[in-house]
Amino acid sequence: MGKKRYNNLQGYSFLLPALLVILVFTVVPIAYAFFMMFFKVDLLSGARTFVGFGNFEKIFSDPKFWASFENTIKYVAVVVPIQTIIAMILASLLNSRVRFNRAFLTVMFIPTLTSSSAMTLIFMWLFNNNGLVTNVLESVFGTKVQFLTNPDLALSVIMVMNIFSTVPHFMVVFLSGLQDIPGSLYEAASIDGANKVKQFFNVTVPQLMPITFYVVTMGLVGCFQIFDQAFIISNGTGGPQNSTLTFSLYIYQLAFSSNDMGRATALAFLLGIIIFTVTFIVNKLLKADEVNG
Structure with missing residues (x-):
């Protein structure tokens, strides 16, 4: 003993x-x-006043909250599925032993090694009013598209940038999972008459479900917490017309622009609850723990 x-x-x-x-x-x-989060806190003076659930009442009555909620949900709904699907497809192509796969993997992984701030500045240069993409579209179609100053397109630029920079990382994750799938499963499927497409959907996708759950979860957490790209592109304002205002950026504005740390912490806890709930639902839908058991 x-x-x-x-x-x-x-x-x-x-x-x-x-x-x-x-x-x-x-x-x-x-x-x-x-x-x-139950107090009204002045960040500069440190003074606290108990308000109970008053911070949540102010948050839900603020139009900027609903703008940030809509933008973040839209961002998550678009980015997470697309980056997951593209990463899985690219990993499958690499795993099929296409020629020059090592060089391709090296080139593809470069965006992941680039800092998000530098990547944001590059995309701002590409999509500003005199940027490369804007000028190419104008020369081809004769119409000048203003991406960063258009409320309908500004968030799309951040979406494209995030997909471009995160796909390589998740591709490598999928690639590691693909190499653990027994080759006998593909041989059995081939004997049963399944072509490459059917093998992908009936063997690869089910066997990758635990990896897919990880990728989707990490994508959800990262997208819900997006801050730096939106901050840099909008110069901290969430513009134009709150079209790039996200949860994290709104929390930053409440804490450091409005000096209201109480509302900022209340919104941070609300964001945590949303992330936990969505992750729990995804776990139940994907049933990752029931695959490869």
Whole structure:
């Protein structure tokens, strides 16, 4: 018994530094933020006034909240499925041993290695009123499309940029999962008369379901938390006409522009609940834990 207690104590002593870091930098800030969301907090003076659920009432009555909600949901609904499908298809092509796949993989992975800020500046240069894409479209179709100043197109630029920069990473994740699929499954499907397309949908896709769940979950979390691209493109305003205002950018505006840390923390917790709920629903729909069991 003494030996077991000694081993347990030794194990906890090894865990103690990591547990202290988690406690100080994760648990305590979350608890303090939960406490602050029931107060009106002035960030500059530090003054607190208890308002109960008043912060949530203000949030739900603010048109900017509903604009950020609509933009974020639209962004998630478009980006996550497209980046997942493209990454899976590209991984399947690479796994089929096409020629020059190593060089192709290296070139494809470059956007992932580029910082999001640098990528945003590049896309701003491409899609501004005198950018390369704008000038090419004007020369081909005779119409000048203003992407970054058009409320209907500004968010689409961020969508394209995110898909372009995240697909390579998820492609590699899918590729690692593809290499774990037994070749006997494809041989059996081929004997049954399944062509490459049927093998993809009846063998590859089901076998990749746990990986797909991971990719979709990471995509959901990343898209719901999008901030830097929207901040840089709109210069922190969420414009034009709130068309690029996202949850995270709205939280930033509440905390550092309006000096209302109470509403900012309330919205942050609301965002956390939304992410948890959507992830839970995706887990139930994909049933990742029931595949390859």
